[in-house]
Amino acid sequence: MARHDDPDLERWVDARMAALDPDRTGETKTERALAQLRVRATATHYRPVHAWLLAAGAAALLIAVLVTVERPQQHGSG
Numbered sequence: 547m548a549r550h551d552d553p554d555l556e557r558w559v560d561a562r563m564a565a566l567d568p569d570r571t572g573e574t575k576t577e578r579a580l581a582q583l584r585v586r587a588t589a590t591h592y593r594p595v596h597a598w599l600l601a602a603g604a605a606a607l608l609i610a611v612l613v614t615v616e617r618p619q620q621h622g623s624g
Contacts, residue, residue: 565575
């Protein structure tokens with residue numbers, strides 16, 4: 547931020563004020579930013595199919611490993 551004795555203060559103020567002006571579409575930057583935020587918020591609510599597929603694959607692999615592992619034979623004493 548420019549100090550009050552900065553010679554470029556007027557240019558700095560003009561740049562800051564220009565940042566507040568609406569763009570060519572007539573939509574203010576805050577409205578556009580809010581619209582982008584809403585789009586992002588709704589875009590993150592997707593069905594995580596890939597996560598479920600990964601979990602199902604991991605479970606299937608775990609079951610396959612547990613089923614195929616050789617178990618020591620239990621000898622009865624009787």
